[in-house]
Amino acid sequence: MSINAISMTALGAALAAAITLAAPMAQAETSAPVKARNVVLVHGAWADGSSWGEVIPLLQAAGLHVTAVQNPLSSLEDSVAATRRALALQDGPTVIVAHSWGGTVISQVGTDPKVSALVYVAARAPDAGEDFVALSAKFPTGPVRAGIQVNDGYTQLSEDAFLKYFANGVPHKQAEELYAVQGSTAASIFAGRTTEAAWRSKPSWYAVSKLDYTINPDLERFLAKRMNATTVELDAGHLSLVSHPKEVADLILQAAGYGK
Numbered sequence: 001m002s003i004n005a006i007s008m009t010a011l012g013a014a015l016a017a018a019i020t021l022a023a024p025m026a027q028a029e030t031s032a033p034v035k036a037r038n039v040v041l042v043h044g045a046w047a048d049g050s051s052w053g054e055v056i057p058l059l060q061a062a063g064l065h066v067t068a069v070q071n072p073l074s075s076l077e078d079s080v081a082a083t084r085r086a087l088a089l090q091d092g093p094t095v096i097v098a099h100s101w102g103g104t105v106i107s108q109v110g111t112d113p114k115v116s117a118l119v120y121v122a123a124r125a126p127d128a129g130e131d132f133v134a135l136s137a138k139f140p141t142g143p144v145r146a147g148i149q150v151n152d153g154y155t156q157l158s159e160d161a162f163l164k165y166f167a168n169g170v171p172h173k174q175a176e177e178l179y180a181v182q183g184s185t186a187a188s189i190f191a192g193r194t195t196e197a198a199w200r201s202k203p204s205w206y207a208v209s210k211l212d213y214t215i216n217p218d219l220e221r222f223l224a225k226r227m228n229a230t231t232v233e234l235d236a237g238h239l240s241l242v243s244h245p246k247e248v249a250d251l252i253l254q255a256a257g258y259g260k
Helices: 003-029 056-061 076-088 102-109 132-136 143-147 159-166 172-180 187-191 217-226 245-255
Strands: 038-042 065-069 094-099 115-121 148-151 154-157 204-209 230-234
Touching: 038 076, 038 102, 056 065, 056 245, 065 076, 076 094, 076 102, 094 102, 094 245, 102 115, 115 245, 132 187, 143 148, 143 159, 154 159, 159 172, 204 217, 204 245, 217 230, 230 245
Parallel strands: 038 065, 038 094, 094 115, 115 204, 204 230
Antiparallel strands: 148 154
């Protein structure tokens, strides 16, 4: 090897070392969340905006302006449009939060300049163009799937599956009320693919449900790790926003710059 080649190799190694040392410092400088005024909440499949009913008062008590999107669940495009309309009404930095399938929506919409942070609650978090059905198939299927009923292209959960597996950990009477208002969900939305992955450019938080029978908890952990999210693990089923509202609200407040 020539002297010049050796010199170039040494220079390359030095530059690589400098970049490695500088990386943690750069991350630390951008780690403080932007102080947000608003929170937009996006519910998932087999639910409606009332699923956030336990979380909303906690966020409002902290002084945040809160909007729960009535996600139509008719198509990815319709759900994205409804969420964009809600975002357009916000004044200033906004944290956008999703539960379950709603994570697909905020992954698409979250690139909006108003969005300061993303929070995923037991939620999907697809990459741009990703086949999320294929990704999910790499993890064991939750028992809730056996209770999916299809009629005229729309799905609902059977009462047994809803109460046992979708709302496990929720008080029985409350779970029955949520079953009664579950959103009729187009079967086609589950295969919908995003063109954006907002979590690649926006700071993200993730609440894993350790007792989830709808989305595999290990899939949730994979998604949280992939997006380098600030992550909490809750002793909760899929509806942690109902059974553990304080912990979910605390995570949202952290993303909004109010928490520790």
